[in-house]
Amino acid sequence: MDSLRLLSRSTNISRSKQRDSSHSLPSTGDARQPGLFSRGESPATTQNASRKRKRGANNGAASTDDGPMDFFASKHRTVTVTPPSTRRSLPTASREEHPTARSSNEAEIVRPGEPLLSLHERKAVLKDHKLKVTWVNPVSQPSKDRRKSKDGQKSTKALSQLSPRPLESFAALATRFSAPKKLMANITEQDFEVPTEVQMGALPLLLDPASTFSTDALDMEDHTIDTADGINLLTVAPTGSGKTLAFLIPLLHRLLVEKRGEARTEHRTSTIILAPTRELASQTVNEARKLARNSGLRITQMRKGMRFAAMGHKTDGTNDTAEEKDDSISIVKADIIVSTPGLLESALSHADNAGGLHHVRDLVLDEADVLLDPLFRDQTLKIWTSLSNPALRVSLWSATMGSNIEQLATATIAARRKLLSEQLGVAVPEAPLIRLVVGLKDSAVPNVQHKLTYAATEQGKLLGLRQLLNPATSAVGSDPSLRPPFLVFTQTIERAVALHAELLYDIPAEAGGIDRIAVLHADLSDTSRDSVMTRFRKGDIWVLITTDLLSRGVDFRGVNGVVNYDIPTSSAAYVHRIGRTGRAGRTGGIAVTLYSKEDIPYLKHVANVVAMSAKQEGKGAGIEQWLLDALPTLSKNEKQSLKKRGIESRTATGKQKDPKAARKSAISSKSGYDRRLENKRKGAIAGSQRMGQPGAISDAGEDSDFAGFD
Numbered sequence: 001m002d003s004l005r006l007l008s009r010s011t012n013i014s015r016s017k018q019r020d021s022s023h024s025l026p027s028t029g030d031a032r033q034p035g036l037f038s039r040g041e042s043p044a045t046t047q048n049a050s051r052k053r054k055r056g057a058n059n060g061a062a063s064t065d066d067g068p069m070d071f072f073a074s075k076h077r078t079v080t081v082t083p084p085s086t087r088r089s090l091p092t093a094s095r096e097e098h099p100t101a102r103s104s105n106e107a108e109i110v111r112p113g114e115p116l117l118s119l120h121e122r123k124a125v126l127k128d129h130k131l132k133v134t135w136v137n138p139v140s141q142p143s144k145d146r147r148k149s150k151d152g153q154k155s156t157k158a159l160s161q162l163s164p165r166p167l168e169s170f171a172a173l174a175t176r177f178s179a180p181k182k183l184m185a186n187i188t189e190q191d192f193e194v195p196t197e198v199q200m201g202a203l204p205l206l207l208d209p210a211s212t213f214s215t216d217a218l219d220m221e222d223h224t225i226d227t228a229d230g231i232n233l234l235t236v237a238p239t240g241s242g243k244t245l246a247f248l249i250p251l252l253h254r255l256l257v258e259k260r261g262e263a264r265t266e267h268r269t270s271t272i273i274l275a276p277t278r279e280l281a282s283q284t285v286n287e288a289r290k291l292a293r294n295s296g297l298r299i300t301q302m303r304k305g306m307r308f309a310a311m312g313h314k315t316d317g318t319n320d321t322a323e324e325k326d327d328s329i330s331i332v333k334a335d336i337i338v339s340t341p342g343l344l345e346s347a348l349s350h351a352d353n354a355g356g357l358h359h360v361r362d363l364v365l366d367e368a369d370v371l372l373d374p375l376f377r378d379q380t381l382k383i384w385t386s387l388s389n390p391a392l393r394v395s396l397w398s399a400t401m402g403s404n405i406e407q408l409a410t411a412t413i414a415a416r417r418k419l420l421s422e423q424l425g426v427a428v429p430e431a432p433l434i435r436l437v438v439g440l441k442d443s444a445v446p447n448v449q450h451k452l453t454y455a456a457t458e459q460g461k462l463l464g465l466r467q468l469l470n471p472a473t474s475a476v477g478s479d480p481s482l483r484p485p486f487l488v489f490t491q492t493i494e495r496a497v498a499l500h501a502e503l504l505y506d507i508p509a510e511a512g513g514i515d516r517i518a519v520l521h522a523d524l525s526d527t528s529r530d531s532v533m534t535r536f537r538k539g540d541i542w543v544l545i546t547t548d549l550l551s552r553g554v555d556f557r558g559v560n561g562v563v564n565y566d567i568p569t570s571s572a573a574y575v576h577r578i579g580r581t582g583r584a585g586r587t588g589g590i591a592v593t594l595y596s597k598e599d600i601p602y603l604k605h606v607a608n609v610v611a612m613s614a615k616q617e618g619k620g621a622g623i624e625q626w627l628l629d630a631l632p633t634l635s636k637n638e639k640q641s642l643k644k645r646g647i648e649s650r651t652a653t654g655k656q657k658d659p660k661a662a663r664k665s666a667i668s669s670k671s672g673y674d675r676r677l678e679n680k681r682k683g684a685i686a687g688s689q690r691m692g693q694p695g696a697i698s699d700a701g702e703d704s705d706f707a708g709f710d
């Protein structure tokens, strides 16, 4: 059973065991090559490759600056790895080819043994790794930006593009950014060898934006970006691409550097990480604790009833308040707090908590598009605006981010700054907002295989899922079969429960029976939710039926596939659901979407993502063009309504509005006729029982309470 015990970041499975068993399951392979685009090539090697291509004019390789950007170019180019060049050893030819780079490099502080990249090379590396960095909020636009282009149009777009120096390797965290030894030891301990694309791009930006941008200042006609006190960052990178590490490392780095010079021993909250679900918050706490091992930093997950010490405006960090002396109140004493918006907001609304978070310097919004979606928006914005530190920096992370989210973030940063300037009576300096995009925005992770399966009816979907559960029937033609462990997503809690009840006995007792299948949703107690998560991570559960609760952020390493039993209600939801497989560059994950006749009007957003994904991979359309053309396109309002309410007949409201349609979409292996017969029988039994009770109305015709058909 070891092959199934590969799901966990936290279970104690030795790496050798993992490797032994990984051959039998497609997406459980070792993530030694976690990158999605230029697999396993560090910027240092790509730098050499690009230099080689430039010099060898006849080698047939196109210059990286030629033609349109090919996001899915061949990943297996042969590269010659030479020792990293230092500034002094940078070839003269390369310098002379790029005078801007030469002059800008003069401003850089280069440490021995550190590879140096000219502006041209940095651009090539960023392009090769599909990293695009843009300056979003106009602190003060560079002079070029204000100029009109040839056709008289104002063009700010291309000019606000930046080419910061990416992270070469995890070792460069120490050489380039003087990362604390404990942090470095913990990174090494976890076997992280090659930084993923998002880590290459985001880590330097967050660790030391000033040095990362020094060359761009010259590149942009002597305009200096004021990054000395940090930047606000908006990152869009594929699911499973390592965003957690990309925001945790800089946070821990800053806290450890600050602690170095201080005798302070108490834990003062200076970082808040918000996540939309308890499960994701708990996972982030685990990851942070692994990276902070033996460092003395404390990371806490916010729980009900927790409060902050009411520190008022004390700056010495002492918080000897009356509250603290009261043992019945759990006071948060942590350097980093990870929370869902609801819990933190309710803690903040407690009168005594008003000044509890005025030290907070970093706010991280993980799955930012959900946190700023109507469901959580008010809570998130309330928390954000209540953080009163003028030096606060915010970073937003997700695999999908609409332009409305970017606008909201920009507006909130500006409004908060204005408010603080008024309150403090001095102008609070504006920090830049930088956008980092990895790969193609809002698209599915490229290493997952998509299947759209027409099942005609609800019963057909159930049959389809049963076939997937059965190893003998799960393969279709030459396609690889979906093998456990996998996740099954439904639209509502009620449907997840019903599907679980239907499938409970489908796994034979010899294979573990009912223990192998479980359901997880928000109506379960916290303890039950934790228990299901642990059992799934350990591999005890093979099929986990759930709602969109688990579609965001949650990382199960060896999940082989995802089944959309109910179609997701937006393209973003599809991207995130199927992103639970194919993580850290693992290949072989399968995403099956079952659809019935009723789903057809809502299928286009899924089909579009599948088509785009296939196109990127160079696998043709990925879906028949006639199907794509035939599927109806929803209006903006219809899209919004679908996102908000889902397919109505599957909801409680739909059941009231149109009971017949709701019955048709109920999850049951019995036909409508059989269900009616059974309901009649149940009704008759209930009726005869009532007949025997005192005061019962004997005339069935007057029995208006009869609920047999419901």
Ligand SMILES: Nc1ncnc2c1ncn2[C@@H]1O[C@H](COP(=O)(O)OP(=O)(O)OP(=O)(O)O)[C@@H](O)[C@H]1O
Binding pocket: 009, 031, 032, 034, 191, 192, 193, 194, 195, 196, 199, 237, 238, 239, 240, 241, 242, 243, 244, 245, 398, 399, 552, 553, 554, 555, 557, 579, 583, 584
């Ligand atoms: N440099 C690396 N080398 C190998 N594995 C890595 C590296 N960075 C992260 N990982 C692993 O990749 C997996 C996915 O990481 P993570 O959960 O941070 O992804 P994510 O980008 O936040 O995904 P999502 O968008 O779904 O939240 C984790 O198991 C993590 O341990």
